[in-house]
Amino acid sequence: PAERWRLLLGRPGAGSPSGRCARLATALDELYGSGHGEGSGPRLDGRSGGREAPFPGVREWAEELEVLFGPGVREEVLAAAVAQGRTDVLEAIDPSAVRPSVDLLRTVLEHAGGLPEARVARLRPLVRRLVDELSRELATRLRPALTGISVPRPSRRPGGGLDLDRTIRANLATARPAPDGAGTLIVPERPVFRTRARQANDWRLILVVDVSGSMEASTVWAALTASILAGVPSLSTHFVAFSTEVLDLTERVADPLSLLLEVRVGGGTSIATGLRYARELVTVPSRTLVAVVSDFEEGGPVTGLLAQTRALVDSGVHLLGCAALDDTGTARYSKAVAGRLVAAGMPVAALSPLELARWVGEKV
Structure with a gap:
């Protein structure tokens, strides 16, 4: 508990953290420690902030985040780094694991606009995943509002596919018990078909x-x-x-x-x-x-x-x-x-x- 509080408050207290706690603090400091400190600095106190030397590179930092926190938290931290302007992190984000959001998509697009085409090409899988997931989620919510204009209009004229729901409703008067008594028969005297409007x-x-x-x-x-x-x-x-x-x-x-x-x-x-x-x-x-x-x-x-x-x-x-x-x-x-x-x-x-x-x- 003492080490958890130390990480939360960003102060080392009576001593510097060691072992896994030091690794946790150092990994957090890479993003959140600038001017504040999260507990990894040996001389941090309540009067001043600081941070340890940064990791050698984004790849090493991303790997450390995954080992310490797991892939889910890793992607969240990397996404937060992008939101803070760390464009060097963009290519380290795993498109299949990141949590899609409009804010992240907007940030990626904003940075992509100033990058050479070679780097933009490497970002396309990430942008594609964000766009696909957000579009799928939005479509699910919008579809009920568009049902009336997206569903083909019913017609008595053959030509389109059979609209089973409307056919059943239109022929309920013909309903009768099945011969074996196991169900109900409906005679489709007035079938309804789907057809596109002109x-x-x-x-x-x-x-x-x-x-x-x-x-x-x-x-x-x-x-x-x-x-x-x-x-x-x-x-x-x-x-x-x-x-x-x-x-x-x-x-x-x-x-x-x-x-x-x-x-x-x-x-x-x-x-x-x-x-x-x-x-x-x-x-x-x-x-x-x-x-x-x-x-x-x-x-x-x-x-x-x-x-x-x-x-x-x-x-x-x-x-x-x-x-x-x-x-x-x-x-x-x-x-x-x-x-x-x-x-x-x-x-x-x-x-x-x-x-x-x-x-x-x-x-x-």
Whole structure:
């Protein structure tokens, strides 16, 4: 217990730790001991902090962490090191063992943007694992909100697969006991089939995503959400990234890894430019959804943004402003600009991906 308290408080007390406790303290000091100490320094006291000499390299440190704490804690400590800016740790993280999180994915992507292609290639397995796991988890949560538009429509006309659930419900009047008394027979006099809706009935979703410097987390969530929505059969999903310029990444929207590696976060903000481009994609306004993901810190005259908003509203497009998009729906936006957009016809709300999916599902 005394050694555990020594590690917890970061002070050696009456003496320096020894044996396994010293190894534990030294391993923790490599990340957490800068200016504080976790108990490994021989002269640490309550008045000053310090740390021992660092490990020879990341590989040796990672191996020591695994021996002392196990692979799970090793990956957590390495992930924390990445979050603190230790880019040298990135390639030591085991993609199959790390705990996926949007914060870790965002940090890896941020560092990958400044690395040579050879090192980025070595990071791709890690980014792929994070993206796949986060997308799978998000899809599980979003799927109920999209059921109505992702499930093929029922039809009495043969041609698609048999919709067994609807067929049973439609033929309950024919139910009768089985001859052997072991169950119930239903005669499918009115079979129901699955069929795709006509293309003319499909909807178009245009995600207009702010990738200026303040929007890192929302950009990751928007890309993951877009890739899930792109899998809905009756929904055509576009991904338009903007700062002061516009980049249409729709061709990559089905592959969130490719999409995220292509996006470069940074620069100023011109929402009006993004909306102007979105207007060019509209063909059937009444069946078009435009969702703007931004903090609405417009870099240019607000009058241009309001003009583009009114033009979309007057044409019949369904507009929504997402004042940041993350898993908590935390609002981070210019209330003054958002208020003027609301007056111009664009509802503005801080949303989680699930709430955005519900909005899409309700409209479609």
